[in-house]
Structure formats: structure tokens, C-alpha cells
Amino acid sequence: MSEKPDFKNYTLVICEKSDAAKRIAEALGDNVKTIEKKGIKIYFITNANKKYVICSALGHLYGLGNYRKDRKVYPVFDLMWLPLNHIDKNKSNVHDRIKIIEELAKNANEFVNACDYDVEGSTIGFNILRYACKVNYSNTLRAKFSTLTKDELKYAFKNLGNQIDKGLVKAGITRHVVDYLWGINLSRILMSSLQHIPYGGGVLSTGRVQGPTLKFIVDREIEIRSFVTKPYWVANALVEYDETEIYASYFKDKIMKKREALKIKEENERETGIVKEIRRIKVELKPPTPFNTGDLQKEAYRIFKFSPSLTLNIAEQLYLQALISYPRTNSQKLPKTIDYYKIMRRLSEINEYKEETEILLSKKLVPHEGEKDDPAHPCIYPTGEIEGIEKLNERQKKLFDLIVRRFLAIFAENAIMERDQILIDVKGKHYWKINGRRYIHLGWINFYKKYFEAEEVEIPLFKEGDKVLLKTINVEEKFEKRPPRFNKGSLLEKMEEENLGTKATRAEIIDTLYKRKYVVGESIMPTELGFQVIETLSKYSGRIISVDLTREMEKSLEKIELEQEEPEDVLEKTFYFAWQAINDLSDNLEKIGFELKNAMRITTLENKTLGLCPMCKEGLLVIINNKKTKKRFVGCTNYKKGCSFVAPLPQKGIIQNTGRTCSTCGWPIVQVRNGKSLWNLCINFKCPTKVKNKK
DNA sequence: GCAAGGTC
Numbered sequence A: 001m002s003e004k005p006d007f008k009n010y011t012l013v014i015c016e017k018s019d020a021a022k023r024i025a026e027a028l029g030d031n032v033k034t035i036e037k038k039g040i041k042i043y044f045i046t047n048a049n050k051k052y053v054i055c056s057a058l059g060h061l062y063g064l065g066n067y068r069k070d071r072k073v074y075p076v077f078d079l080m081w082l083p084l085n086h087i088d089k090n091k092s093n094v095h096d097r098i099k100i101i102e103e104l105a106k107n108a109n110e111f112v113n114a115c116d117y118d119v120e121g122s123t124i125g126f127n128i129l130r131y132a133c134k135v136n137y138s139n140t141l142r143a144k145f146s147t148l149t150k151d152e153l154k155y156a157f158k159n160l161g162n163q164i165d166k167g168l169v170k171a172g173i174t175r176h177v178v179d180y181l182w183g184i185n186l187s188r189i190l191m192s193s194l195q196h197i198p199y200g201g202g203v204l205s206t207g208r209v210q211g212p213t214l215k216f217i218v219d220r221e222i223e224i225r226s227f228v229t230k231p232y233w234v235a236n237a238l239v240e241y242d243e244t245e246i247y248a249s250y251f252k253d254k255i256m257k258k259r260e261a262l263k264i265k266e267e268n269e270r271e272t273g274i275v276k277e278i279r280r281i282k283v284e285l286k287p288p289t290p291f292n293t294g295d296l297q298k299e300a301y302r303i304f305k306f307s308p309s310l311t312l313n314i315a316e317q318l319y320l321q322a323l324i325s326y327p328r329t330n331s332q333k334l335p336k337t338i339d340y341y342k343i344m345r346r347l348s349e350i351n352e353y354k355e356e357t358e359i360l361l362s363k364k365l366v367p368h369e370g371e372k373d374d375p376a377h378p379c380i381y382p383t384g385e386i387e388g389i390e391k392l393n394e395r396q397k398k399l400f401d402l403i404v405r406r407f408l409a410i411f412a413e414n415a416i417m418e419r420d421q422i423l424i425d426v427k428g429k430h431y432w433k434i435n436g437r438r439y440i441h442l443g444w445i446n447f448y449k450k451y452f453e454a455e456e457v458e459i460p461l462f463k464e465g466d467k468v469l470l471k472t473i474n475v476e477e478k479f480e481k482r483p484p485r486f487n488k489g490s491l492l493e494k495m496e497e498e499n500l501g502t503k504a505t506r507a508e509i510i511d512t513l514y515k516r517k518y519v520v521g522e523s524i525m526p527t528e529l530g531f532q533v534i535e536t537l538s539k540y541s542g543r544i545i546s547v548d549l550t551r552e553m554e555k556s557l558e559k560i561e562l563e564q565e566e567p568e569d570v571l572e573k574t575f576y577f578a579w580q581a582i583n584d585l586s587d588n589l590e591k592i593g594f595e596l597k598n599a600m601r602i603t604t605l606e607n608k609t610l611g612l613c614p615m616c617k618e619g620l621l622v623i624i625n626n627k628k629t630k631k632r633f634v635g636c637t638n639y640k641k642g643c644s645f646v647a648p649l650p651q652k653g654i655i656q657n658t659g660r661t662c663s664t665c666g667w668p669i670v671q672v673r674n675g676k677s678l679w680n681l682c683i684n685f686k687c688p689t690k691v692k693n694k695k
Numbered sequence B: 001g002c003a004a005g006g007t008c
Helices: A018-028 A093-106 A119-132 A150-158 A166-195 A210-225 A258-268 A293-304 A308-320 A340-347 A351-361 A394-409 A488-497 A506-515 A528-545 A547-561 A567-586 A589-608
Strands: A010-015 A032-037 A040-046 A051-056 A062-065 A080-083 A108-114 A231-241 A244-250 A272-285 A415-426 A430-441 A467-479 A609-612 A620-625 A632-636 A646-648 A654-661 A668-674 A677-682
Touching: A010 A018, A010 A093, A010 A119, A018 A032, A018 A040, A018 A051, A018 A150, A018 A308, A040 A093, A051 A093, A062 A119, A062 A166, A080 A093, A080 A119, A093 A108, A093 A119, A108 A119, A119 A166, A166 A528, A166 A547, A166 A567, A166 A589, A210 A488, A210 A506, A210 A528, A210 A547, A231 A258, A231 A430, A258 A430, A258 A467, A272 A430, A293 A308, A293 A394, A308 A394, A308 A488, A340 A351, A340 A394, A351 A394, A415 A467, A488 A506, A528 A547, A528 A567, A528 A589, A547 A567, A567 A589, A589 A609, A589 A620, A589 A654, A609 A654, A609 A668
Parallel strands: A010 A051, A010 A108
Antiparallel strands: A032 A040, A040 A051, A062 A080, A231 A244, A231 A467, A244 A430, A272 A415, A272 A467, A415 A430, A609 A620, A620 A632, A632 A646, A654 A668, A668 A677
């Protein structure tokens, strides 16, 4: 460092991202000097008796790969960690960053891994320390924190640990290796099956997350196609009592036969019923549990309609401003070490929370916690830091408010609800029920009422033996609902429920399924190829497309984290299963190749056929590539018989059949993907609505 | 051409 030649014998602190580096620098000292090298900020700090140099990574700087040129070779079992710029052309900026860290390491005499305290963060820091800093990890220190508040960061650096995240590192490395072995080898073998076939080729892939996700779509499609609609009937009665009218429902929720439903109408209409039983149940509703990532995402979706990834994004911004704790966690428990009173008192400085916090502060604070736990992080809670909240944007304000009110609610009393069920007897043969509900004590709902409606259903005060008149009976035919296809949102939710992928990768992985032509459409349908890949893989190696593999891996990783299991055992199992699956597949390579090739052909055809010609109403519209001019357009298969239909297409980008037609002119709609932009296009350029519906 | 996971 030419700017600071005298700076030697310092503690080098490795952070995961630039924002965290900035926060840590601010927490560690007032005397901060910032130098920027190739766009990377480095902080130099002198404390009373200690010198720090703080730099940051960009997430992973190293990844798994090998230097073998021939990518058709499988199995690949010899892998190594390489700088990401050696693996991915788009990562050329990683080179500079590694070089800078290498340089900084030379004059350091102590090293701290200050990446996020979780599996991936520990792995990021571990790799940088061993490869860029060239130090033995056992001689380095680990900062452990789950919020970026000054207090916690100061505490973390006063209490640096040695060898404390060994389990996390081991689990991280195992995760990388397992995913690589399964993913690369099975993807390669799928593709190699096509090499035997003339005109074979095309990219195929599968993986620990991709496979099960595609299977959800295929399974759902099979369910939809085999669904038989069954009707059922429901009966409601308009009941008159004491000059008021109220609805009662028949005691059987679903009446399976129409005849039975009509008989109920006939035998009850204009009859008098007797109140036979009044049941009053008191229900205590416990406060909600503290937020973990999934709970927060669900709640933010329910209330604000924020997508799961948007919620996490915003939560991350709040975390980086030290307003809330680390938002990627499974835990529904508060940390034992924090001072609830202190946080509550700080929050009471905000006008909106003044009243609520004062009520809570007048009593002993006992939180209602959930069952789920996380070894690395507590639940998501407000840190009590309130600096800068007036500068938050609307979305950030909304999410912060939700997190604060949830935090308040968990310290409040149970709510008490009274449920009334009135049973009405008609001639000892038919029964009707009326349900009422009211809250006699709101408890925590008072603190969370902005987000939870205490809905009451008022009913007259019945007494046993009272007579009521069933004025009219309504019988309604209903149908069992066909299960819906997934859309991107519901598929993301499903992946999250099943713990597949992470917030950062889920959407990308769904995109990959589209890119591979495994699925099409906004309401997601598998293509013939998608069906066949699942069929093939489940025939020869069912495990890769089963969520069980992920479940099992999760359990093993947790055990490795707690150092109850060794990576070697997990890896040995993985090698064995990968080896077995590869053998089973390669024994049938030719057969698989034909099946997949055939499915690809059908998929290409499906994708090119856009539906019935709106002009001659006989032929089919197809996408045609003119070999001479290399241009593409839509024509009609009835062209030779005289149909002159023709429509232009954009010449750039990937065109996908959506299966839909324009609601205005009835012509097909195609999806055009050009780089990152994606739009739906009605192919009729004279269509009255001629607007590109940008998504 | 291949996985999934970080970060921008």
C-alpha cells in the first residue's frame, strides 16, 4: 500500500460484502481512513492499541471446478476450489479482489473471518483465508454476530473466537461438493445420451433443487389431467328468530347426491325447528411466535402482497441499517442475551409505538417463542436502533412496522375468544347449525390489530327449546376444484415450504427450467421433454428428483454443523449413490438418448405450433425459419392450398409458445425473451390493442 | 454446454 507504507502488523478483517465492511469499520473505531482500490473500499483503523484493516469479498470468491478441458467426460470426482474468475467468464472482477486481499495479507499478523455467521459465510471466509491470505484457518479468529449494530459488533470483536465455526465450514464444503457431484455428473450423462443420436445435442441439466422442482410441476400436471370433476351440494337456511333473520348451514357440509339435497329442501322449508343445544367454548389464543424468514415472508405476502424475495431484500436493507437482526434464520426464538427492556424503551421513543410499549414495559416481559431453532441465528427482531427510520422508503417502513408490532405482540397476553354453536333440530331428523364468535379479551391482538382482524360474528341470544322458523332453504351445486397449475409465485412458495434452494437461487432455478425447455407458460406446464426427463431419472435414479435427498442432506449437514457427523461419511455416501446412478444410466444410455431425443422433437414441434389459423380456420399456424434469408415468421400449414396467412416475428431473442390467444383479436400470443427482457407479444401487428405487454 | 450458493 503505497498510501500507507507504515501500516504493518495489523489485524486483517475479511467481510462478506462491502456494506458489512463499512458497518464493521464504523463500529471498530473513530479513526477510520478509507482507501479505494479498483472500486474496492479498504478501511484502515487505529484503535488505542490495535490496528485493523477491513476489506470485503463479494460473496463467494472461490468455487468448485477442475481444469480438465473435456467437458463431456464423466464421472467427475476430482474437484478443487478455484478462483471464480477461472470458472465463470463473467466473474473477471474477482481476480482484482483476490489480488488486493493477497496484498493486504502480507503485512497482517492476525486474521479475522467476519463474514455472515452461517454455513455459506463461514465457507466464504474460510476459502479466502486459506487461499488468498495463505494462512491456516486454525490460526485465525472468527467474529460472531447476528446484527450489524455497533454494540453487537463491538462485542463480537472483543470476544473473537478460535475454531468456533469449524462445523459450519465443514457443512459448507460438504454442501458444495454434494451439489457439484450430483449436478454436474447427472447433467453430463443426460447430455451424453444424446451424443449417440444423429443431430443430437442441446443442453440438459438436473440437480438437487432443479430435479425436485421440475417433479412438482410434472406431478401436478398428472394430477390435473387425471382429475375428474365431481359435483356436490350445500344447503343453507334463512332462519327467522325473534324478528331477526340469520343464516344456518346444514350439519353435513357436503351433500353428495342431488336427490338428497332436494329432499332436505322439501322437508325443511317453512318448518319450525327447535334450539336443541347451545355450546359455548372458550378458546385461548396464544400470541404469535417471533418471525423467522419464512414466517416473515408469508406474513408480508398476506398483508402487503410482497413477494418472498422482495421481503427478504427489504429485510436485508433493514439489517444493513442495523434496524433489525439478521433476516436469514429458521429460529422462532429470541436470543437469551438481549435486553428486551432496552429495546422496548428505545422503540417507545417512536410516537407510533409509545402507547403499546408503555403498557408492556409496566409488566414483566416474557416472550411467547416458537419451536423452531437455528444454530447460527436467533429470530428476526428489532434491534432497538432507531436512527434513520424517518429516511426509510415506504416498503421499508411497512416491513419494519410489521417486525416491530410482531415483536411487541409476542410479549402480550393471550386473547380469549368465545365460540357459540347453536344446534337446531327439525323433526328429530335434520340438524342445522349457527355459529357465532366474539372476543372477550383482545390481549396480543391489541398490539397486532393493524395486521390481524379480530372478526366477530354476532348472533341472537338463543335459549334451549326456543322455536325458530326456517323460512327458505337454498340448495347450491358446487364442484370439487381442479388443482391449479403452479405459477412462478406459487412454485416459489412450494419450494420454500419444502426447503428447496434459497431466496437468492429459487427464482433463478425456475428460469433454468424454462431455458432448458422443460416447462412453458405463465401457469407452468411441463413440456414433453420435462415429462421425459423426470420419467428417465425416476426410472434409473429416483433419488435425484426426490425431495428426500435434500431432506437427508439437510439432516446430515446439521449434524456436521454440530460436529456429530464427519463430512467424509456424507461424501462417501454421495460418491456411492452418484456412482450407482451413473452406472444405471450409462447401462441404458442409448435407450435414454432415443427417449429424450424424441421428447425434444415433440417439444420443439409443440413450441413451433401456435394453434388454429384465424384466416382459413383449417390449417395450423407454425413458426417458420427461412433457411435462405435466415429470417423467421409465422405461416399457415394450409399455405399450399391457398391460405395466405403470414405474420412477422421479431428476429432477435428466443420465442416461446404461450398457448394463449389475444383476447382482442384472437391471434396467438408468443413470449419473446431477449437477454433479460421478457414480453408477451400478440403476433397480429394490426391488433387494435397493439401494445407490448411488458412484464 | 453442466449444480447451487453467495453478492452486485
